[in-house]
Every structure is written in structure tokens, then in C-alpha cells.
Amino acid sequence: MKKSLQMVTATVALSILSATSPAMAETKASTPFKCKPGETYYMNVMVSGVEYWFPVYEMMKEAARSMGCKTVYTGTPEYDVNKQLASFEQILAKKPAGILLHPMNPDPFIEPINRAAEMGIPVVTFAADSPNSKRVSFITSDNYQEGKFAADAVAEDMGGKGEYAVLENPGQDNHDRRVSAFIARMKSKWPDMKLVSRAASNTDATKAYNSVMTMAQAHPNLGAVFMPEATSAMGAAQAAKELGGKIRVFNADVNAKILDMIKQGEIFGAVNPNQGMQGYMGMMLLYMAAHPGLIDPMNDHDRAGYNPMSVPFVDNGFSIVTKANADDFYWDKYLAKRGTKGINE
Known part of the structure; x- marks a missing residue:
């Protein structure tokens, strides 16, 4: 399992431009890249x-x-x-x-x-x-790559065969992309992985808990559940724990609670931008x-306005977060390392 994936789909050259360049009138009055x-x-x-x-x-x-x-x-x-x-x-x-x-x-x-x-x-x-x-x-x-890597991680751990479900948050485009990519990857690469249920948890831990409980009752062999965000994962993980810990919970995004649950084995893993x-x-x-x-740039921006x-x-x-690297993603440790107050400054 790769720890990190970097897909460069656009290259941004942040060049420090000369203050005397005749084509850059703004730089004559001020130092480039200075507010x-x-x-x-x-x-x-x-x-x-x-x-x-x-x-x-x-x-x-x-x-x-x-x-x-x-x-x-x-x-x-x-x-x-x-x-x-x-x-x-x-x-x-x-x-x-x-x-x-x-x-x-x-x-x-x-x-x-x-x-x-x-x-x-x-x-x-x-x-x-x-x-x-x-x-x-x-x-x-790349939300599609996130869903793809999540599907591979789950399917590989299940030996490429079994039942899975998804929880969704319809209408938020990045969440929709992750879910659709997860399902598409299962269909294309892991044909013996069967989608047996999907439900809208809408980033609500209680809804996620109830949904997983219902899914497991209808599908006793349910082996995994994927969701495109972190809040639902907390409810899904609680349900999976009460059901015996056989259902792998994999989500997108992490926080301190998610990281704790990954380290404790209550959440299988997460993909984190x-x-x-x-x-x-x-x-x-x-x-x-x-x-x-x-x-x-050499284009028509002046003419077109x-x-x-x-x-x-x-x-x-993005990174794939597991027990092996979860310690690198805690917010409090990150702040302590940087010596700042985060959003409070």
C-alpha cells in the first residue's frame, strides 16, 4: 500500500519576476510577491x-x-x-x-x-x-484516485472477494466522486467484490451507525463499508465494533478521533488529502x-477582458493513513512542531 500519491495534473511556475521588466508595469511600483x-x-x-x-x-x-x-x-x-x-x-x-x-x-x-x-x-x-x-x-x-486507492486497499485485505457497502453524502461533488470512483474500481478490478447496500448518512454519525446496523442485519456477510468523509466513519466504526469487528471501515479525511480509532483497529484506514x-x-x-x-501569458486576455x-x-x-503512519497526522502534534496557534491567530 502506498503511503502517498502525488498526481501532477497542472504545473504552476511561481517565478519571482524582475521589478524592471517592461512588460510588467505592476512590478515597477512594488516588489513582486509582496502584499x-x-x-x-x-x-x-x-x-x-x-x-x-x-x-x-x-x-x-x-x-x-x-x-x-x-x-x-x-x-x-x-x-x-x-x-x-x-x-x-x-x-x-x-x-x-x-x-x-x-x-x-x-x-x-x-x-x-x-x-x-x-x-x-x-x-x-x-x-x-x-x-x-x-x-x-x-x-x-484527485477524488477519483482517492476512491480507487481506497477500493484497492479494502479489496486486497479481503482477498478480492466479499460483500461491501457505501455510505454517501449526495450533492457534495468531491464526496460523490470518491464514492463513484470506489464503486467503479471494484467493478473493474475486483469483480468478486459485491456491492450489497448503499445509504445516505449525510455526514451524520448517528445515521451512519443505524445504517451499518441495518446493512449488517440484511447482509450477515458484509465485510467492508466505505464513506467519503470522517464524521460518518465514527458512527460506522461504533456499529462495526458492536457487530464483532469483522466489518472493515474505510473513510476519507482524518481527525484526532479517527486517528485514534485507526490505531486501535476500529477503523481499517483512511485516505487523506x-x-x-x-x-x-x-x-x-x-x-x-x-x-x-x-x-x-501569450493569449487574448486583454482583448477578451x-x-x-x-x-x-x-x-x-493525498496519503493513505494506516496504523503504521497515523502518528504523523495529529493536528496538536503538527501545531506543536510549528509553534503556532492554528486558526486562533
């Missing part, structure tokens, strides 16, 4: 207390600090698209330099992202996308989009 006093970038998410976001913001801060920029962590504690939209509107009212956004659902964010673009405020999406909007870039791990790269590259992409004078900084997709890679 102006008070220049502030925001990060916006839903369920803002979820540990997943913290390393993203940590490395967004790191990139911003190196350029003298300010950052602000924002969002809504609820899993509610309307409340996240409201928090996004509050950011727009402050007229920030740019926004690093994890949109809960793609379509509701099309209009506000497009309006931000019209206001000259670039938006970079991460982990989940709004592809039909005017966001300038999208950075994520390299969140820090999402934040670091997200900040660099935002800065370039907010300073388009630094970019002069669009931001010359546009990188459709950057892959930040």
Missing part, C-alpha cells in the same frame, strides 16, 4: 469547527506571511449552504484581496463567485468546486490573481 499594507485574504468554509480545514489555513497563513499579507479564517459552524452563502456575502462586503473557498454545493455559489469576479475579487476553490462559476482556480486531490498544500498553493494562486500585472491568471486545476496529492 501592500493591509492587503487581506479570506478563507471561507462550512462547518468551520471541522479539523480538516485547520492545516489548510495553517499553510495559507504561511504563504501569506512570507509575502507580508494578512489572512482571516471565516465560515459557518453549521452544515447549511444558505448560512455559508451569507458568510461569503459578509466577506464580499469587506472587499478583500481574494477568497479561498470550499463551496458546500457547486450551483448556489455560481452567482456570488461571479459577482466577486466582477468586483475584482478573485476566488480560488479547494477540495470542492463550483466549476461553472468564474473562480480562477481549483485545487484539490495533503491539506497544507491546498492552503499554500491556494494562497499563491490568489495572490497572482489579485495582481494580474505579474502575469502576461478576463484575468490572465487562470489555472483550472491543481492536484495537491
